[in-house]
Amino acid sequence: MRHEGTREERAARAVDVLVVGAGPAGLAAAARLAAAGAGRVEVLEREPEAGGAARLCAHPGFGADRRGRPLDGPGYAGRAVRAAVRAGAAVRTGVSVTGWAGPLVLETTAPTGLEAVRARAVVLATGARERARPARLLPGTRVRGVLTAGELQRTVALFGPRPERIGQRAVVAGDGPEAGHAVRLLRRAGVAVVAVVGEGPRAAVRAGGVPVLAETAVTEVTGRGRLAGVAVRGRDGRPRTVGCDTLVLTGDWVPEHALARAGGLPLAPGGRGPLVDGALRTAVPGVFAAGGLLHGGEPAARAAAEGRAVATAVLAHLGGGAPRAAEGLPVETSGPLRWVHPGLLGPAPAPLLLQAEHTLVRPLLTVRQDGRVLHRGRPAGVLPAWRSLRLDARWTRGADPGGGPVVVDVRE
Structure with a gap:
């Protein structure tokens, strides 16, 4: 018996490839697919601007331009968007994907209204975010002044480097590159950074002259209304308190996997992104995943490389033959x-x-x-x-x- 599809499936607008997420992985995949003649390639981004988190990272470390000059995050993001558009991909911003109307049919909402979009292949590149305080189970009072590095970047991007919106004295928790970037951003905003608290050895923490409490964890936040300090515990087990009115939590990435879960895709046990094989195929034939959704916190260049790799797998899928789901040994x-x-x-x-x-x-x-x-x-x-x-x-x-x-x- 032939499957006629639901009313939403039958009424859906058709494209060849639908990419969800306009970060480094999604834009790189779209650029390669469009340049290779994959048909209509469309990228959906819920934010008002494409480029992913990189567009908020106003620091170098994103490679170089054609003249060899260092690229910052906004420069890198702009280049990725232009490459996708020049290749022929359609990049639509302010569009949220809210669910599935079929295996390869996505429901979207935008200022123009509701719409269903059917594709021959779907690439999930929704990225990851840093885990907020509630998800880290960090005890203490409910106070203002605790934010993730991403929230700090967004605050500075929206309102400028204004200490009155951030605080006067900050502690940065984490020992990855994000901690160093947060220190520099706070300093540019006129906020004094009193300490970096990192669970790794001192060699893993680069804080640019700020006091480093290595092999130490933040165990509690204190204050009434506004953060007044953080309790920390080092390797020796002795607690101490560091006074501050701002705590920036960095690292500890969690994938933006709500859409994958809504589609019934099995998740990988550790990273909690969709379970994929080496070809980046998920359990649903025609649905692929790439980038920070699978392994958050990786450099933008690595996410972009995986976007190009998933484009190769999508092209093979579009080339004919029976659609295949992820396969292999766990x-x-x-x-x-x-x-x-x-x-x-x-x-x-x-x-x-x-x-x-x-x-x-x-x-x-x-x-x-x-x-x-x-x-x-x-x-x-x-x-x-x-x-x-x-x-x-x-x-x-x-x-x-x-x-x-x-x-x-x-x-x-």
């Missing part, structure tokens, strides 16, 4: 690993990305399947919690396609 983690990507090891060799729960110094990394050791080694130096480790694909040739899960184990 990849599991053991020890202090936050996530492994991809979560399925397919027949085609693909490298793995790993991220630790906390900073590790020359850990022993072992990959096993059914008790057999497929790979063992020690990464050189320090493996920071904020940077992923790339494990090349040579060892995957020893995996048994009919065997059990592949387990990646880390021992300190």
Whole structure:
């Protein structure tokens, strides 16, 4: 019996590829797909401007332009948007995707009204955000002055560097690049940074002259109405209080996976993004995922590279043949690993990305399947919690396609 589809499916506007999210991954995927002749490629972005979080990062570190001059986040974002548009992709901002009307039909809302859009392929590139205080289970009183680094960037972008909107004395929690960027942004805004609190070793914290409390965690916030200070506890177990009226929480990324969950896509156990194979296919044929949605906090260049990689997989899907869902051996983690990507090891060799729960110094990394050791080694130096480790694909040739899960184990 032929499936006629729901009324929403039948009334949907048709495109060839629908990309959800106009960050580095989504824009790079759209640019490559449009340039390769994939048909009508449309990018939907709920924010009023395309470019993702990079457009709020007013600091260098985003590569260089054609003349070799360093690019900041807005410059990088603008270049990515222009590349997608020049290639022929349609970039629509202020459009929120609210749900699914079918396997490849998305429901959207915009100032112009409601609409359903049908695609031959969907790329989810919705990105990630830093976990806010409630999700971190940080105890204490309910006070103003606790914000994530993303909220700090947005505040400065909207209202300018005005201390009265941020505070006078700030503590930055975290030991990744975002902590250093937050310190510099606070200083430019005229806010004194009294300390950076990082759970990693001092070598993993770069704070530009600000006092660093390494191997230390924020354990409580205090104050009435406005933040008055934070309680911290170091490796020795002794508590102390640092006075401040602003706390900036950095790192600890959580994927923007609401749309993936609404579509019934299985999630990877660690990263909580959609479960994908090496071709970035999800469990629904024709639906792909890439970028920060799968591994938040990675550099924009890596997200863009994955956007180009997912475009290759989408082109193969559009080229004909039976649509295929994600396939392969499950990849599991053991020890202090936050996530492994991809979560399925397919027949085609693909490298793995790993991220630790906390900073590790020359850990022993072992990959096993059914008790057999497929790979063992020690990464050189320090493996920071904020940077992923790339494990090349040579060892995957020893995996048994009919065997059990592949387990990646880390021992300190």
